[in-house]
Amino acid sequence: MTxxxxxxxxxxxxxxxLRQIAADLExxxxxxxxxxxxxxxxxxxxxxxxxxxxxxxxxARADVAVDFSSPASTLALVDAAEARGLPLVIGTTALxxxxxxxxxxxxxxxxxxxxxxxxxGVAVLLDxxxxxxxxxxxxxxxxxxxxxxxxxxxxxxxxxxxxxxAAAARGQDLPQHxxxxxxxxxxxRRHDEIGLQSLRLSDTVGEHIxxxxxxxxxxxxxxxxxxxxxxxxxxLRAARWLVGRPPGLYGIRDVLV
Numbered sequence: 001m002t003x004x005x006x007x008x009x010x011x012x013x014x015x016x017x018l019r020q021i022a023a024d025l026e027x028x029x030x031x032x033x034x035x036x037x038x039x040x041x042x043x044x045x046x047x048x049x050x051x052x053x054x055x056x057x058x059x060a061r062a063d064v065a066v067d068f069s070s071p072a073s074t075l076a077l078v079d080a081a082e083a084r085g086l087p088l089v090i091g092t093t094a095l096x097x098x099x100x101x102x103x104x105x106x107x108x109x110x111x112x113x114x115x116x117x118x119x120x121g122v123a124v125l126l127d128x129x130x131x132x133x134x135x136x137x138x139x140x141x142x143x144x145x146x147x148x149x150x151x152x153x154x155x156x157x158x159x160x161x162x163x164x165x166a167a168a169a170r171g172q173d174l175p176q177h178x179x180x181x182x183x184x185x186x187x188x189r190r191h192d193e194i195g196l197q198s199l200r201l202s203d204t205v206g207e208h209i210x211x212x213x214x215x216x217x218x219x220x221x222x223x224x225x226x227x228x229x230x231x232x233x234x235x236l237r238a239a240r241w242l243v244g245r246p247p248g249l250y251g252i253r254d255v256l257v
Contacts, residue, residue, distance in 0.1 A: 003030035004239055005062035005086075008069030009045060010034045014092065016232035017066055018045060027236065031058035035073060053107055064239045068231075071095045075102055082106045087242045089113045089235050093157030107249035111185040111242050115252040116157030118234030122208070122251045125223045126165045129210050132219060133169035139214040141166050142195040146207040154198035155180065162210050163194050 004021055008014045009032035021027045032045045036053040044050050052058060059065065059080045066089045068076050074092040081088050090103065093116055103114055117123075133141065143166075145159040155163075160174075167174040172192070179193045189195075206225040211218060225231070238255045 001028040002026060002240060002243055003028050003061065003063040003227040004236070005033065005058050005065040005067055007033045007067035007073060008092075009051060010038055010040050011068060013068035013228055013231060013235075016228040017068075019236065020229070020232050020236055022046060024236070026240070026255050030062040033058050033069075033073075033077075035070075056084075059086050062086060064089065064243050066235050066239050067092055068235070071099055075099055076101060077126045082109055084237040085110055087111045087239075087245065089118075089238045089242060091118055091231070091235060094153035104249055107247060111245040111247055111248050111250065113238040113242050113250045113252070113255060115238075116161045118231045118238060118252055119204075119223070119225060120234055120252075120256065121160060121223050121230070123234075123256055125208070125210075125221060126161060126253075128221055129162050130136060130165045130169040132210075132212055132221060133166040136212045136214065136219065137170065138191075139156075139212040139219070140189070140191065142197070142211040142213070144199070144211070145211045146199040146201055146204050148203050149200045151200060154200075156198070156206070156208070158206070158208055159196055159198070160235045162197055162208060166210065167194055191237065 006017045021029050028044045064087045068091045143163050145156045164174050177194045179195045210221045241255045
C-alpha cells in the first residue's frame, strides 16, 4: 500500500482525491492537511484520519504527498517534505517566480512532480498546441480560459502553460509577447502578441481554448473538464509513479511516458 498525504484536503480537489484514494486498493490515506483556522479542523475525513494542520507529523506518516492548496501552504509543505525526504506531487498554481525557484531547489534533494494541470487530456493538448504553433507560423494566437467563480488567480496556470507552449514553439519568450488586458483605444493588435483572457462563471470546472487565426480561417484547440475527477486521477497516477524515483523536478509528461 502507498500511503498518501492529501494537502488542501477540504477543498474541491482535495475531496476528489479523498474519494479516489478510498476506492483504490493500492492506496491508503496517510493524512489530510488544511490551514489551522479551517472550520473542519479535527473532523474525521476517513476512517482513523482527521483533518490536521500539523505538517511535520503528517509528512512523517506518508510515502508521498499530493498538494492542491495555496502558495503559502505549498511552500511550508516543501520545507517539511525536504527535511523528511518525502516525494511531492504539486498542483498549486500562482506560486510566483520565488515559489517556483524554491520548488526547483527542493527537487535537488527530493523527487517532485510539478504541473499546473494533471489532466491527461491537457497534457496531450500542450503537445498539440506546440505542434500547431510551429505549423501555423504567422497565425495569431489567443488563449481563453473559463473557471468557477471561486478561483482566485488569473490567468489559470493551465492557460499560462498553453501560452508558453505556443510561444516556445516559435522561439518566443512569453512575457515579451503576452497581452492580458485590452480596454479602450488599444491600437491595432501586434502580429506577434499572444493574448490571454479569463472568464469566471458559476461552477465551471475548467475550459481552455487556444485560437490560431490566419487569413480566412481559424483553428481552435479545446479542452473541457466536466468534473475534477480527471485531475485527481492524473495526480494519483503521478503519486504512484513518483515513489522510489531519484530526486528531480518532473512534469506530467514524464509520468505519461
